[in-house]
Amino acid sequence: EIVLTQSPGTLSLSPGERATLSCRASQIVSSTYLAWYQRKPGQAPRLLIYGASSRASGIPDRFSGSGSGTDFTLTISRLEPEDFAVYYCQQYGGSRTWTFGQGTKVEIK
Amino acid sequence: QLQLRESGPGLVKPSETLSLTCTVSGDSFSSTSYYWGWIRQPPGKGLEWIGSIYYSGSTYYNPSLKSRVTISVDTSKNQFSLKVNSVTAADTALYYCVREITRGYYYGMDVWGQGTTVTVSS
Numbered sequence: 070e071i072v073l074t075q076s077p078g079t080l081s082l083s084p085g086e087r088a089t090l091s092c093r094a095s096q097i098v099s100s101t102y103l104a105w106y107q108r109k110p111g112q113a114p115r116l117l118i119y120g121a122s123s124r125a126s127g128i129p130d131r132f133s134g135s136g137s138g139t140d141f142t143l144t145i146s147r148l149e150p151e152d153f154a155v156y157y158c159q160q161y162g163g164s165r166t167w168t169f170g171q172g173t174k175v176e177i178k
Numbered sequence: 179q180l181q182l183r184e185s186g187p188g189l190v191k192p193s194e195t196l197s198l199t200c201t202v203s204g205d206s207f208s209s210t211s212y213y214w215g216w217i218r219q220p221p222g223k224g225l226e227w228i229g230s231i232y233y234s235g236s237t238y239y240n241p242s243l244k245s246r247v248t249i250s251v252d253t254s255k256n257q258f259s260l261k262v263n264s265v266t267a268a269d270t271a272l273y274y275c276v277r278e279i280t281r282g283y284y285y286g287m288d289v290w291g292q293g294t295t296v297t298v299s300s
Contacts, residue, residue: 101283101285104286106225106287113290113291113292113293114217114225114274114287114290115290116286116288119279119285119286120283123283125286125288126288159225159286159287161280166227166238166240167215167227167278168227169224170224171224172224
């Protein structure tokens with residue numbers, strides 16, 4: 070089973086700053102199978118990025134994903150007030166299984 | 179526009195069975211392009227995939243939950259359901275139903291229900 074480890078656990082930043090979130094896999098993951106989600110309090114998670122770097126429908130271009138192999142990154146170029154949330158990476162594995170990372174909280178500094 | 183809505187009891191007693199239903203509206207549930215799944219989030223913890231089902235009834239489960247979980251489908255009602263047997267306090271969580279895309283370069287959960295809270299307590 071592939072384990073996804075996200076870092077840092079909490080990121081304290083100010084609006085307008087750049088956020089860089091990391092997701093490290095315990096084994097090589099195909100980029101096709103790596104996704105990122107945003108979860109705000111009281112709301113369901115929202116798909117941001119699929120295929121490691123493709124933005125889902127309606128996602129602003131300040132969100133970008135990159136990486137390959139075991140190391141993946143979600144970058145928010147300039148934080149907007151509505152971007153303060155918890156972010157999860159996810160991988161699709163063999164036998165139709167899914168695994169999530171433990172999440173990174175982006176909080177207002 | 180596709181919508182998913184979870185329904186079911188919000189309180190379940192320990193050792194009993196948790197049962198939830200997800201109703202799909204606004205699109206064809208029997209599309210061959212999608213799977214349908216359940217995700218949960220215990221208080222203060224992260225997201226956990228429970229299992230998935232295809233409209234034909236093929237199922238896939240998280241190995242850690244497989245012995246206690248059953249997911250079924252009723253295409254005539256555009257619904258799929260989750261049952262978790264022998265629940266404990268550890269099954270207390272916010273439960274979501276989702277639509278899964280697994281084709282080409284698009285692998286992800288693109289539509290989520292609003293979630294329903296289930297508490298296991300006597």
